[in-house]
Amino acid sequence: MTSRQRFLAACACQPLERPPLWVMRQAGRYLPEYRALKEKSSFLQMVRTPELALEVTLQPLRRFPGIDAAILFSDILVIPEALGQPYAFRDTGGIAMAHRIDSRAAVEALAPAEAVGEKLHYVPAALRLIRSELGGAKALLGFGGSPWTLASYMVEGGSSADFARIKTLFYTDRALFDALLGKLSDALITYFRIQIAAGADAIQIFDSWGGILAGPDYEAASLRWIRQIIAALPADFPVILYTKGGSPHLAAQAASGARVLGVDWTIELPKIRQTLPRTVAVQGNLDPILMQTSPEIVARETTRLLDSMRDQAPGHILNLGHGITPQARLECMQALVETVTTYK
């Protein structure tokens, strides 16, 4: 069985001897070869140049051939950029958008959703290159941010500590909030269709900031837009929905149309598996900080997770509960890959 078949079987909740493995942010700063490339090209140059995006995407798979899926090297913020709101990295860490979306005029000044097709031509180009390198051996993931997560960067003007501006917009001017989220949803539908046509086997939606809202607010600010996006994609196309801090939302997310729910490390995965319909798979959920400890600890905790899922209903993709950190040790990644791929 190829990695790609294993990955798609897990998305379809079919029984497997061991779960497929990939790691959020698997191409990134913990890899010396990534840091070497970044000496010569900026992050944004790498994202915008298909040959460089291909190279960075493949780096973790070359070093760790046991990984079952590649994820396009890009960023969720290419969507605001395509709509006319560029971004940069703050020297102190975090994101700075070129300006803030703070009025109806600012929302109306954004480019129409179709602009993503022409502005982001480098994305399908990169995906086609990756697909042709991988052939059918590995699964290929595309991705995008959820409308709520993107809107938070756009309205806050970058990374935020308290999300005061986006929450204030949500509570005080629902019509304008909906206008912005509607535009983002349309842009994401176009963007995901393009990724699927260029060879993506699955799409992960990063609802990264969905965990800062409760019940009905989560539904109104995030989940309803995600449902609308998934409904506009080909029937049964595998969508992975990941929300950091999203365990209170999992039951609602199970009815979103997503085939896989990404779970962070703050809840036990077997408990989640038991509460979800058998047609919905789970992804996760080792603590990313484990990757900064030792290979022995990683092997022990990975085995514990695998054992805990062994007698559960099928449908598990092994991953961390959030992105791997720049401080992660290569030996720890090696131990993770070995433990999963040799698991019996």
Ligand SMILES: Cc1c2[nH]c(c1CCC(=O)O)Cc1[nH]c(c(CCC(=O)O)c1C)Cc1[nH]c(c(CCC(=O)O)c1C)Cc1[nH]c(c(C)c1CCC(=O)O)C2
């Ligand atoms: C919120 C968010 C962003 N980008 C993304 C999210 C959602 C994921 C999550 O929940 O963590 C998604 C993302 N960003 C990146 C990927 C690549 C695919 C992968 O390997 O998983 C993916 C899937 C590369 C990246 N995106 C970024 C890097 C680091 C860039 C560098 O080399 O310095 C990488 C490898 C930069 C980035 N881009 C963004 C942030 C917050 C940062 C970090 C800024 C900082 O360092 O302070 C926006």
